[in-house]
Amino acid sequence: MSYKVGLYIRLSKEDEKCGESESITNQKSLLLRFVRENCYAQFEFYVDDGYSGTNFDRPDFKRMISDIESGKINMVVTKDLSRLGRDYIGCGEYLEKYFPAHNVRYIALTDNIDTTLDSSQNDIVPFKAIMNDYYAKDISKKIKTALLTKQKDGKWVGGCPPLGYMVLENDKNKLVINPDEAWIIKKIFNLALKGKTIYQIKEHLNKEKIPTASILRGARGNSSMALKGIWNAKTILNILTNRIYTGDLVQHKKIKLNYKIKKIVSNPKENWIIVEDTHEAIINKEDFRKVEELLNKNKRIKKKKEERLLDGLLYCYECKHRLSICTPRKKNGKSYLVCNYYRMYSKEKVCTSHAFNYDNIESEIIKLIKEKINSLDIKKINLEITKNSDKKDDNYIKKIEIERDKKIKYLDKMYIDKLDNKIDTNMYDRISNNIKLEIKELEKILELEIDKKDLDSNSEKTLEINRELILRLIDKIEISKDKDIFIYYNFNH
Numbered sequence: 001m002s003y004k005v006g007l008y009i010r011l012s013k014e015d016e017k018c019g020e021s022e023s024i025t026n027q028k029s030l031l032l033r034f035v036r037e038n039c040y041a042q043f044e045f046y047v048d049d050g051y052s053g054t055n056f057d058r059p060d061f062k063r064m065i066s067d068i069e070s071g072k073i074n075m076v077v078t079k080d081l082s083r084l085g086r087d088y089i090g091c092g093e094y095l096e097k098y099f100p101a102h103n104v105r106y107i108a109l110t111d112n113i114d115t116t117l118d119s120s121q122n123d124i125v126p127f128k129a130i131m132n133d134y135y136a137k138d139i140s141k142k143i144k145t146a147l148l149t150k151q152k153d154g155k156w157v158g159g160c161p162p163l164g165y166m167v168l169e170n171d172k173n174k175l176v177i178n179p180d181e182a183w184i185i186k187k188i189f190n191l192a193l194k195g196k197t198i199y200q201i202k203e204h205l206n207k208e209k210i211p212t213a214s215i216l217r218g219a220r221g222n223s224s225m226a227l228k229g230i231w232n233a234k235t236i237l238n239i240l241t242n243r244i245y246t247g248d249l250v251q252h253k254k255i256k257l258n259y260k261i262k263k264i265v266s267n268p269k270e271n272w273i274i275v276e277d278t279h280e281a282i283i284n285k286e287d288f289r290k291v292e293e294l295l296n297k298n299k300r301i302k303k304k305k306e307e308r309l310l311d312g313l314l315y316c317y318e319c320k321h322r323l324s325i326c327t328p329r330k331k332n333g334k335s336y337l338v339c340n341y342y343r344m345y346s347k348e349k350v351c352t353s354h355a356f357n358y359d360n361i362e363s364e365i366i367k368l369i370k371e372k373i374n375s376l377d378i379k380k381i382n383l384e385i386t387k388n389s390d391k392k393d394d395n396y397i398k399k400i401e402i403e404r405d406k407k408i409k410y411l412d413k414m415y416i417d418k419l420d421n422k423i424d425t426n427m428y429d430r431i432s433n434n435i436k437l438e439i440k441e442l443e444k445i446l447e448l449e450i451d452k453k454d455l456d457s458n459s460e461k462t463l464e465i466n467r468e469l470i471l472r473l474i475d476k477i478e479i480s481k482d483k484d485i486f487i488y489y490n491f492n493h
């Protein structure tokens with residue numbers, strides 16, 4: 001039989017953080033070696049970069065399935081089983097049913113699985129699949145610990161390194177000086193040491209057409225090429241205040257609120273992870289300290305700015321950049337909004353000002369949020385769930401969790417019974433579908449309970465709209481040039 005091979009590659013963001021072994025390049029070279037060694041001339045790559053294995057809703061996976069159906073391929077190869085998926089019920093269905101029904105041979109290279117070979121090796125499939133499923137649940141915790149350990153060891157885990165540095169090809173956690181960029185950093189610090197203000201440095205760099213990071217590293221984002229070549233004050237300030245240029249690593253400056261909410265907030269300074277002299281310095285510590293002093297002198301002494309309820313959440317609907325809240329210096333002056341992109345490049349007319357009165361916008365938004373919360377009717381949903389337990393505490397959540405785990409175990413057992421032919425496929429399908437539905441229901445209840453617990457602990461008796469609640473509820477708010485308000489919530493509704 002001549003094989004037409006589909007080489008399937010998947011990488012999720014989580015996998016990426018776990019190290020090199022799962023990288024696209026690594027998977028690709030492994031799979032290429034396989035087709036070469038076996039002299040398969042017809043093969044096609046399917047790559048889902050940035051997709052989790054917990055479901056099969058991935059564009060290239062779907063393309064592969066449609067190629068199987070049109071007869072374009074009749075063999076599927078992955079590096080290991082978890083590349084196919086981390087949901088063991090779903091994986092089992094492909095391995096046990098779908099692939100055989102379509103005469104497709106499936107091979108998981110490093111797991112030694114080959115569906116055409118009647119080897120005892122294949123018996124481990126369900127267990128491998130269960131492990132992969134478990135792994136997906138556990139992975140976020142593992143990554144966090146792994147990242148923290150690396151940060152404490154003074155290893156760079158920030159991804160793309162700042163201008164002036166690059167990572168070693170064989171050690172992505174090690175920063176080294178990038179000679180093509182470091183001169184720019186030195187130039188900026190030298191100008192600052194001469195007493196130039198941020199504004200003067202900006203003008204100087206733009207006049208001399210000194211390339212920016214976006215020019216040097218290739219364009220990203222949506223602004224035009226011309227704008228990418230223009231230095232702005234914020235970037236220069238970030239460079240002049242970044243300790244990384246003295247050879248120290250300062251990490252863990254931002255954290256996630258919790259595993260359910262993607263919102264990232266600043267970590268208090270005392271919790272930062274600082275490791276000194278982890279890499280070669282571009283600027284010596286003495287010069288860095290001098291610049292720090294000079295910057296403080298140049299800076300107007302700002303009175304401590306009070307934090308506004310919606311700080312950091314407001315964005316421009318038209319250009320997607322942040323809207324700043326400007327507070328006038330004179331007393332009783334009204335705060336107003338301004339689109340940062342507009343402000344930064346006002347001459348280029350890239351956006352409009354969006355200069356609305358902040359307090360009016362804030363009360364409008366609070367009104368919308370209150371309406372939203374009322375419409376959710378969280379209380380009513382919870383009453384139904386907790387009919388039998390007035391005490392809606394951790395015990396209740398535990399009970400539901402135990403119930404769910406019981407059902408999962410039962411499902412596992414059934415799956416194995418099916419493989420052992422103790423029950424037939426029809427019966428398995430019928431019963432397992434019901435159990436899966438029940439598990440889904442329980443999981444929904446759990447999610448609601450946990451959400452509610454979060455809400456309860458934040459909002460004593462009456463629902464007061466405070467900063468913390470806002471950060472938990474809302475991802476971002478966009479305001480259009482016509483003053484329309486778009487609120488993006490952190491939860492499904």
Ligand SMILES: [Zn+2]
Pocket residue numbers: 316317318319320321339340341342351352
């Ligand atoms: Zn704008």
